[in-house]
Amino acid sequence: MITRDEALDLVQKNVSNKNLIKHMLAAEAVMRRLARHFGEDEELWGLSGLLHDLDYDRTANDFPKHGIVTEKMLEGKNVPEPVVYAIKSHPGHFPRKSRLDQALYAADPVTGLIVAAALMHPTKKIRNVNVEFIERRFDEKRFAAGANREQIRSCEAMGVPLRDFIGLSLEGMQSIDAELGL
Numbered sequence: 001m002i003t004r005d006e007a008l009d010l011v012q013k014n015v016s017n018k019n020l021i022k023h024m025l026a027a028e029a030v031m032r033r034l035a036r037h038f039g040e041d042e043e044l045w046g047l048s049g050l051l052h053d054l055d056y057d058r059t060a061n062d063f064p065k066h067g068i069v070t071e072k073m074l075e076g077k078n079v080p081e082p083v084v085y086a087i088k089s090h091p092g093h094f095p096r097k098s099r100l101d102q103a104l105y106a107a108d109p110v111t112g113l114i115v116a117a118a119l120m121h122p123t124k125k126i127r128n129v130n131v132e133f134i135e136r137r138f139d140e141k142r143f144a145a146g147a148n149r150e151q152i153r154s155c156e157a158m159g160v161p162l163r164d165f166i167g168l169s170l171e172g173m174q175s176i177d178a179e180l181g182l
Ligand SMILES: [Fe+2]
Pocket: 023, 027, 052, 053, 108
């Protein structure tokens, strides 16, 4: 299996936008935390978060190819098939078949919600944000408008209530606050 360092190297070589790299690191941290919660493979789940937007520079203007191009980019790179499929299905073009697929689908938008909450906090520090702070803004459409609420709420398909999902995701991102600059 590809190592975490090799995966990060691929990200840094292919993704030009520094904020997007931070988003991918955030998704990795959320996926690792979720894997721990479920007793799943943390390395495998982390990889899917870290690599999920690898093709963004090539598909930003071609959304139907988002994820599919990543599959091609990962060929021969020793990335386990479940990770490749989770990435391919995360934009919603393919059915979500496993818990990994479902987790990545919900983890992707929750990172944006949490970043927005951290920036809105008087201290601008993610460590000072709590679940209640985020929950209060969940239904405000203009708050983190890009973070698809239905997609986040799909965590319930894994049997995880929204509040718990936000809590786990927050914990994951808080564990890498320095890397995220939050
Ligand atoms: Fe993403």
